[in-house]
Amino acid sequence: MTQPQPQDTSLTVDLGDSGAGGAVGELIAKLVADRVASKLAGQDSTLWGPAAESEASIRLSWTTLHKTSRPLIGEIDALREELRGEGVDRVVLAGMGGSSLAPEVITATEGVPLTVLDTTDPGQVGDALAGDLDRTVIVVSSKSGGTVETDSHRRIFAKAFTEAGIDPGRRIVVVTDPGSPLAELAESEGYRKLFLADPNVGGRYSALTAFGLVPAGLAGADVARLLDQAAAAAGELSVDSDGNPGLRLAAALGAAHEAGAEKVVLANSDTGSPETLTGFGDWAEQLIAESTGKQGTGLLPVVVEGPDSPGFADADSDATTVAIGPRVSTADLAVRGPLGGQFLLWEYATAVIGRLLGINPFDQPDVEAAKNAARSLLDEPESLGGEQEPSTVDGPVEVFASAGVSGDGGLGDVLQEFLRTVPEHGYVAVQAYLDRLDDASATLLRGELAKRCGVQVTFGWGPRFLHSTGQYHKGGHQNGVFLQITGAADNDIEVPDRPYTLATLQLAQALGDGAVLREHGRPVLRLHLTDRAAGLAEIVRALQELQT
CATH class of the missing domain: 3.40.50.10490 (Glucose-6-phosphate isomerase like protein; domain 1)
Known part of the structure; x- marks a missing residue:
């Protein structure tokens, strides 16, 4: 510690x-x-x-967590010592939104290692699986207990542990609300430890609950000091x-x-x-x-x-x-x-x-829309492949144009036309459904766009932004335009006992959210990369050549 x-x-x-x-x-x-x-x-x-x-x-x-979360410190320390005594010192966190963002900030600020899975990208999940499973414990965090991304991670890791001859029950720690389906599963499967969080704290206010403290503390962060602060x-x-x-x-x-x-x-x-x-x-x-x-x-x-x-x-x-x-x-x-x-x-x-x-800061009335749209696509997986033909193809980039964008010409022409749809004082949201480690160069797109379009530009990794800015996109000021980046998956991963793979789920989430945004009358342009590295380089090149 x-x-x-x-x-x-x-x-x-x-x-x-x-x-x-x-x-x-x-x-x-x-x-x-x-x-x-x-x-x-x-x-x-x-x-x-x-x-x-x-x-x-x-x-x-959440206003009293600096007091009520104190008993967690001893529980976390005891579990960490047990695990380290068994040679288990690599912590993987499966969680979305508030379940992943706070632990990531805590551990990154303290400089202790934590592998965070808040993605459905098969490449990123595959890299996490390729770590030393003999030394790995996975913390599965979900307030509702039914988060599709987190449930997929749990299933994939449980199978990997089993195939490696490791009892998954000894390597899975759960953080959830009392009475959730995940709590019941943890009990029935005999998972290593079940931490029940305060149910009277919303996910985005949960940094100082078990959702923030358990994975960070197991990774080695000083969570007692955090509560003192x-x-x-x-x-x-x-x-x-x-x-x-x-x-x-x-x-x-x-x-x-x-x-x-x-x-x-x-x-x-x-x-x-x-x-x-x-x-x-x-x-x-x-x-x-x-x-x-x-x-x-x-x-x-x-x-x-x-x-x-x-x-x-x-x-x-x-x-x-x-x-x-x-x-x-x-x-x-x-x-x-x-x-x-x-x-x-x-x-x-x-x-x-x-x-x-004059609004309620504790609800999220528009978050479910994108989730429901993705579920509908997963129920009819054939619709994912035949969604539409690209309006144009420019090297490794397939262009799927939206209302207000013809899609004619090369990539630069399409981007120029797309940016003309931004209203005065509007914004551009870049949504990258990619691997945020191996495809980290995608973050360059925010700055390149901001230099050229004269409005604010946000950047979000999909699907993690669906659990954060996704609410604002549908419920906030309706002046955004949305640039989705999707990519081909070289090595897909099956989700055990589910009729879809991670790549299928990832694409369904992108298409589902795009459909909901269009229903709100917002322009959506999707660029699909048949080669991720080359495609990202091509998009940056096209942006740099835009007329400002």
Whole structure:
């Protein structure tokens, strides 16, 4: 276990030029007068109005997790020591959304290894299987207990363990809600350990529950220190004061949204520092998008590579730029503090933003649509192959055009035509249904597009973004256009006792989400790579040759 180091646990929200004056100051004063901070800390479910009260009443236990999660520490430490005593020190996590993003940030920030499977890409899953199974334990995390991606990973690893002569029951650890199908399965199959999470915490607020702490702790992260940091933050965040960092952050983002800044651009400003919160933007992205993106409103999080990246350094009036770390000249806001404190800060602020926007920050009414569409395609797998013929083929790239894009000409012409469909103050979402390790060069597409199209550009790995920004895409401001990237799978993987492979599931998820986006009237362009490396290079080349 990593040894604790003395550190500053305070939170700082630097409002920059806006200070606490004007609209921001008025909002802070109103929140203080309404005692929003203390009511939230006291789990008052009336804060978001009568329509949200029922949901909110069973979603507010995250405010006390710095206390209630303490008993987990001993359980995690004991299991880790048991496993290491058996020579098992490689931890694989199968989970989606809140079940994977928090553990990934925790372990990456602390520099301890964790293999995260939040994908249906057969190449990425195959690489995880190729690791040393003799040393491997898999943590299967699902709040509902029925997440299709996670269930597929469990089945695949159970079969691999069996074929390697390893008892899968000894190598599978489960994190889920009480009474879920996965909890019942863990009991009936005799899995190594079943951790039951607090059912009164939603997935995206679950960083400090068993979902965040178990895989991170088993991998070697100091989860006790994380809870200490959150405990220190809880005191600051529960006070009805104009110095409350949660109220300051919520008011700044809420006032900016009211003025037309419907996007929040996040960049790590202390990369390379020992205090760097590695990957924090990816976790915050899910929290903000899924909590606020509904009823035609919300904040679209845009995670960029750094404060000098396209989209941050040149952000327009439709975006608020936030540095995670020290203040930089290109940032409107700067937020500093240790990871445990930042988890709680952003949760508080996001819940308060929900009140300011007049929406329920604890539901996700549009997430199921894409899942249902994918299930329908899996029920009729023949429809996947005959979905349509490509409108054009440019080398290793097959083009499947959408409304508003003819698909005529070469790849560059198609991309130019596609970008003309972006409305003023709209955004482009790049959705890469690929291997985020072997196909990591796909991330270059965000910056290349942002340099050329004059609007904010997001990047998401499919299907993991379906559990985060997928809610905003369908429920938030309807001004996005969507560039899907899919790719041929060289080595597919069967899902045991299921009538589909991982590649089939991955394609169904892409096509299903695309169909739902089109139903919302949004342009969708799919580029299918018959050769992934060559195809990505061809797309980057075409973008670099675009006329701006």
